[in-house]
Amino acid sequence: MKPKRLSPLYKALPLLLPAQADAHASEQGLVLLLPTDVYTGAGVAAVAATVVLLAFAPAGLMTRLFATVRLWRARPGLLPVLTSCLSFLFLLVVVTAGFLGPRDPLANPLPLTVWTIFWIGMVTVQGLLGDVWRWVNPWSGPLAVLHRAFGAWPVYRVRGAWPGALTFLAFMGFLLADPAPSDPDRLAALVSVYWLATFVASCIFGPRWLRRGEGLTLSLTAFARLGMFGRRGGRMRAGLPGWQIATRGAGPGLALISVLLLGCGSFDGVNETFWWLTRLGLNPLEFPGRSFIVVQNLLGLVLANLLLVAVLALTLWPGLRLARSDMSLMRAFALFAPSMLPIALGYHVAHYLTSFMVDGQYALVALSDPFLTGADLLGLGQFYVSTGFFNTTDTVRRIFLTQAGAVVAGHVLAVLVAHAIAIRAFGSHRRAALSQAPLAAFMIAYTLFGLWLLSSPRF
Template sequence: MSRFPFVRASLLAPAILLSAAFSAFAHTGESGLVLLLPTGYYLFGGTLAVTLSFCLIFLWPRTSLERLCKASLPLGTLRVPPRGAASFVVFAFLLALIWSGLFGSRDPRGNPLPVTVWSVWWGSFVFVQAVFGDLWHYLNPVIAPYRLIRRLAGREAPYLVYPEWLGFWPAVFAFGCFSWLELVDLAPDDPARLAWIVIFYLAVTLAGMVLFGADAWLRRADPFSIFLRFLAHLSPFEARPVAGAPALRLLYLVPPGARLFRLPALPPSGTLFVLMTLSSVSFDGLSRTFRWLDLAGINPLEFPGRSAVLEFNSLGLIGIWLGLAGAYFGAVRLGKWINPAWSRNPAAGLLIISIIPIALAYHFAHYLTILLMELQYVVQIYGDPLDRGWNPLALPPNFVTASFLNDYRSVRIIWSLQAGAVVAGHLVAVIAAHVLSGRLGGTGWRDPSGQVPLAMLMVLYTLFGLWLLAAPNIG
């Protein structure tokens, strides 16, 4: 089999995908937001950027990219807080939130627990983690009670060894339940119910840490610690330990995402976990579109509520995860066929690392508008945590409704930021896949050609993500 047909095919495939993308433009003109340019131009431009980047990176010497990823600029010395003390403060705050959920206002807009869990933590902190590094290592609220339990028990070593066969499956199951609660459940904002869910999560996590050890459980079974640790590798800041000074770190500026290449190949369960983090946020956008509701037989202009699509969305949440998993493993398998040298290495578990930037990009695109609105409620709720009518900041009654989100120009900027994030995430992913493929073996032209199927999948997913942003939806 000649190696050059693969090269020609790899260069022509993106062009074929671009031509196919034009057929999707006809489905994007019904958006409720009328942009200055036709929506199709945005889809075409974003898809073209990812496609051209693949063509350029395909021919770029991998060694130069690897040298760039190792570059760093020293910024100075950083003093880190004691891990136990920082965790204790967050744990105490969490206990106050749980108390508020159980005994405070029944109105989610008047209770600090729902808005803290969904907006401050899951919506906002994810971005903070990706920008500034692994802050969750210090702020994780389970560390302080775990150390207390371990001290009271008088035992340092775990009781059991974490089974290798268990892999990331507990995290896959837990993240699936969390996604279902957020996206499908009828009352994810109910304060008392959410408080009991948080209590249950704390109990299970502490039990797992005591039985199997904190490091083993948090790195393999706890979905939030795993996801946030992955995102920390995207940070442009790296804190390196100082010999003989545990409280000090040398802070460096590094290329964003450069530390991804230090991650080891993931087992199949870890690969499915990463795909779930992407598919869940993608489904959230899809489930709001008119086309999805039409498939469910529901008039989107008269949306009756989540109860009408409970079963349909439950199946859809699982279906998009399985569909994305099938597409990803199929692309990797095709890449192995093109480059047989990959067959001797865990290609799927290694290349999945390149999907992490895409997961962050979709998270940003999805939560940006939610956060801009919800974080305004945070100011109000934290100013009146007991729902007593307090207003220490003297906010006007229409503080939220008078926000800049109601300005048309701001909406255009927000949409452009969302679309830019989706494109940027895929661009970083293409570069990451190119560098990571160097660890899979193979030489000459046939080596990079194995990336073509995965790059094609990324281009199509870019088009899908941009369509989600532009498609008419119920908001």
Template sequence: MLLLPTGAYISAGVAVVALTVIALFAIPERAVTRMFSVRALPSRGFGTLPVVTSLLSFCVMCFGIYIGIYGSRNPLSNLMPLGFWTVGWIALVSLAAFLGNIWTWINPWVGLYHLLRIKEPLVRLPEGTGVWPATLMLVAFAAFLLADPAPDDPARLAQLVAAYWGFTFLGLILFGPNWCRRAELGQVLFAAFASLAVIRLQPPAGIGGPGWQIAQAPPVRAAGLFALTLLGVGSFDGLNETFWWLGQIGVNPLEFPGRSAIVGVTVMGLFGAILGLIVAFAVVVWLGMRLARKQVPFGLAFGWLALCVLPIALVYHMAHYLTAFIVGIQYTIAAVSDPFATGADLLGIQPFRVTTGFFNRIDTVRLIWVTQAGLVVLGHVWSVLLAHRVAITLFGDHRRAAIATLPLSIFMIGYTFLGLWLLAAPKGA
């Protein structure tokens, strides 16, 4: 990105978000509420179909584990890391915001649990558990993603996936389906991004402006912290690759020693990024409440407004991994055609060559950068509007909501700059 005028793009993106904040003081309240209005739809059941798809997903997972352990040791030709990271972590997580909670269809536990016909859980989760367990799972997953020396090693990843499946299935047997809703990372993660979807088919079913599900009802306990943790993970995922960060931890980016040399400092940086974001967000919410001069429970305001950062977390996830997906999906197609790396051509696509030539052409690089920057700016504008809609419910009227969210809006303007800078900054790890 160094050959592009990224400074101009960053300035323009920040200006767009700032103008959105200013416009909120002028546009009528009904315009904002209409953006996130909802029309009820009849709830639709799918019978045993999710059970069937879950069993199929379980079979796919078992095949992936087998491939990971006994297949090629090259992560770029093994379907375990390609399927997990490129298809699962990058593509499916992003699609949840458009297609809804697809994890309810593809999670690999529900089908087997249904076959066991367990009527009552053996143990009940304590009241008020919220999604705290899933939040801790997210932190552990992020530490593996960002600090582990070889997160894409096929055998290592396969063993971890198998262990996580067993752990979650044990929790499902002990605590029942509530375990998945509170502790299973995939379920909570997909549900979080699915709350941004335009349409919802499960009760309460409806169709409305993107984010209407967040605007309609207060969050469950710790859901706001989960959203902030997700944003903190995404932000540090971009930061820890930059020359700036490597310089701060005393690493020459041109002589990168490998992940194993910086495991501890990476984990500490991840924790610091998450905690710093939570503290900063709490401060801006508190300042907004003081400016609004209306008594609202801090926990309610903090948790509900924190969900409004989900659009930022989503678009940064999409923008950050865009280039990795473009390359990774090519390797995935090649691996599907030759799953055991034996020279097979099941899809009939040989000779197939993975190309990265578009990174060497200024026109395609510009297109990629503009797409990434556009996503980031769109997500921040979306978050500003959604936060204002939630604030109208919290504080009672349009004017007070604009005042209450002013510190938060300034925070989001600053985060726009950070997100665009992270995309443009030179990387060395």
């Protein structure tokens, strides 16, 4: 059977987009032709203006802004169990394709499913809409079937969210430091072992393990708190993204994973820049390969998260003093760290947008013919993978403005959410504004940092 015909640019992709095979965002040297400093200045000014306006806003603005609309009554049912089991069967198919399918990461459906459909697409949908992961989690359905067949769960308890935080860090370490995270055989083996280990742990500790011990579910559950749709009082509700964080209390687990999501996401951008390679004493134009910087990237990942925790604590402490509050720093950290989630999501969307635009097309082709047998399961016909949107200044400008807009929108929303939390915590608009001054300055500086990352040359 004649293979699907791709664009003539396909053979040039390894040169034009060297990070594609590593499941990273496409290189962004083209944006250097744009007046990025103008866009960066405008973005920082927008966040700064939001901070100033909130200081003089009416006291009841946050209550009205994060008000929700009641929707239908939320009732537990068997449908999520069914969809989860189907998701598990789909995972079996793509893992099998990882072992038996084509060796090219851009033709094998497993790397494209894990890094493009899940890590880019699912995380984005989860953060924008709400808890979609509940329906496609590949563990909850099989666990529910096992529970129905054999009875009650064990009584062992999971204390804290640190197991999930560690597994999430391990996931990010594999993504950022492994020499070949998209190698089909390597990834298929890892996914198989990880699914089985998580399933066994869930059998020992019960379904609570998924929410506290499994890093991907922990991170996706955190992003779900950012979505427009959520459950409260037995009903589905809809509101401005972030309403669940702004109006609900938060615990240490949510605070910890929120900081890790931002820290890991930020380092995911830093470690691709020329700046990072020059810090390591390497010439970016003669990059020796990821295998030469495995240890450096792992250390950088850990240090980035420790630095973010330290900086966040240093901005919260003077805020508590300005507000004349006796709240402990740990309590303040648990309250305000989740307000970093909009920043993490905004940068996630911006960082991976170009990768999704290209790799999403390859994912469709791979899923339509996972074993290169000539099948056309999705009915794509003569589908062409196109990268033409990188070839003109107009389309590149639109892409960059979309990325910059995502970063700025995330920071603006973070400022609003943090201010709403402060009003709830300190009781008055004045004390809330005083407490947020150092944190707001940090968010403005982080806006500049995020937009700088977008416009920095990458290898």
